[in-house]
Amino acid sequence: MKLNLRLLLIGLVVSAPILSQPTWQVGNTTLTEYDLVTGVQLPWEILWGPDDFIWMTSRKGEVLRIDPASGNYTVVLEKTVMNGGNGEPGMLGMAMHPDWENSPLVYIVYCTGSGGNGIEHLSVFEWNGTELVNEEGLLNLQAGGIHNGSRLLMLPDGTMLMTAGDVGSSSNSQNLNSKQGKTLRLNLDGSVPDDNPFPGSHVYTFGNRNSQGLALGPNGIIYSSEHGQSSNDEFNIVQAGGNYGWPNVEGFCNTSSEQTFCAENNVIEPLEAWTPCVAVNGIEYYNHAAIPEWQNSILMSVLGGLGGQYERLSVLHLSDDGLSVTNEEQYFSSFNQRVRDVAVNPSTGSVYVAFNGTSYPGSGPNIIKEFRNEAFASSIAAPSGDLLALKLYPNPASESLSLSWNEPLQDASFEVISYDGKSMSSGKAPSSTLVLDVNTWAAGQYFIRVSHAQGTMTRSFQVKR
Ligand SMILES: [Ca+2]
Ligand SMILES: [Ca+2]
Ligand SMILES: [Ca+2]
Structure with missing residues (x-):
């Protein structure tokens, strides 16, 4: 009897590797650190996909689709890119069509060519369940050896933003006839939206100089991060038709020549600026209950300066109205690794951080780490079963959202949570279909978690106004 008990105890210790994972303390919240994927090359975009997988672009020219439970991945697209992805250009921004069930389309930016003939392509690909196929080009820009921008963001009004760098020619930025040094807004077929601020133009x-971070916050606020030259990295709110000052103004309007230019040109100043530059990159709005200490903040990737310093994940705490930054906290600088991008698991609130090596312009092999509040995550049923069996329509929705499953939804429990952290609706589905009234919901991103005997699934959707 005694011997058996001892064997049992030994077995327990050996089968509990979780105890050895590093942890990080954020106020009262303990985050456990996991290496989700190791040995990948130069992740540039990481995002939580509508299929509950993590999607990643590699600057070297690949798209990876990563199982967030195991870290196993498949390569779903390969392209030959400018300079082999060894400098700033390569395969960069990515975003998914908001109506994924009906339009499984992936938007990707990548650079080809060389020298003065480089082209930056914005293309859309179809997801066939195995790989990305049937490329259609939507827009060609100039690609440069530096400053290729290219973060993508889907907006609740059904359009898309793309940041475009000045490709090292700062005179592009104030020239409205150039697409470089801008934020561009496009319809999802690449055409110019009728209500763009400059009629007939994507601008x-x-x-702008070189913005490589875009995120949607509460109340429709769009945030961006932007690289400065050697001083004045910026954190901005993106406003239609706005002039962000470059190259005449860096950061705030605080020199006499800047003040003159700002007054004459109605320049929009950043919410925050960093001098010397720390190299600000991918951003995400965070308001998940999993890490209460980070609610209503922007998680901002910081690559660090050219000399390999300042690398971190910055947490920019926002005011209640989202219009100002109240304070900055810094995490994970002890890895001494360039932080390129960040993504959030909408179900568990886990934060994924993509690292890019120790020095500019980045080198592999790289790691994507997960930081998870175990206590919170273990209280949430993990997605399981045939995830795509759950259908949501229409998406984006404006009046009502219908859900159906290939199994009866009756008695399934559901909860809808806005990306800004509010529980919008919850309960049991009354019949085989569930119809949610979204009339009074603000425009923005939401996700739903549905559980019944067939499994649990989460799905993101948008409400438009
Ligand atoms: Ca991202
Ligand atoms: Ca500016
Ligand atoms: Ca200034």
Whole structure:
């Protein structure tokens, strides 16, 4: 009897590797650190996909689809890119069509060619369940050896933003006839939206240098991060038609020549600026209950300066109205690794951080780490079963959202949570279909978690106004 008990105890210890994972303390919340994927090359975009997988672009020219439970991945697209992805250009921004069930389309930016003939392509691909196929080009820009921008963001109004760098020619940025040094707004077929600020033009903001971070916050606020030259990295709110100052103004309007230019050109100042540059990159709005200490903040990737310092994940705490930054906290600088991008698991609130090596312009092999509140995550049923069996329509929705499953939904429990953290609706489905009234919900991103005997699934959707 005694011997058996001892064997049992030994077995327990050996089968509990979780105890050895590093942890991080955020106030009262303990985050456990996991290496989700190791040995990948230069992740540039990581995002939580509508299929509950993590999607990643590699600057070297690949798209990976990663199982967030195991870290196993498949390569779903390969392209030959400018300079082999060894400098700033390569395969960069990515975003998914919001109506994934009906339009499984992936938007990707990548650079080809060389020298002065480089082209930056914005293309859309179809997901066939195995790989990305049937490329259709939507827009060609100039690609440069530096400053290729290219973060993508889907908006609740059914359009898309793309940041475009000045490709090292700063005179592009104030020139409204150039697409470089801008934020561009496009319909999802690449055409110019009728209500863009400059009729007939993709230009949405100008006076930008090289913005490589975009995120949607509460109340429709769009945030961006932007690289400065050697001083004045910026954190901005993106406003239609806005002039962000470059190259005449860096950061705030605080020199006499800047003040003159700002007054004459109605320049929009950043919410925050960092001098010397720390190299600000991918951003995400965080308001998940999993890490209460980070609610209503922007998680901002920081690559670090050219000399390999300042690398971190910055947590920019926002005011209640989202219009200002109240304070900055810094995490994970002890890895001494360039932080390129960040993504959030909408179900568990886990934060995924993509690292890019120790020095500019980045080198592999790289790691994507997960930081998980175990206590919270273990209280949430993990997605399981045939995830795509759950259908949501229409998406984006404006009046009502219908859900159906290939199994009866009756008695399934559901909860809808806005990306800004509010529980919008919950309960049991009354019949085989569930119809949610979204009339009074703000425009933005939401996700739903549905559990019944067939499994649990989460799905993101948008409400438009
Ligand atoms: Ca991202
Ligand atoms: Ca600016
Ligand atoms: Ca200034």
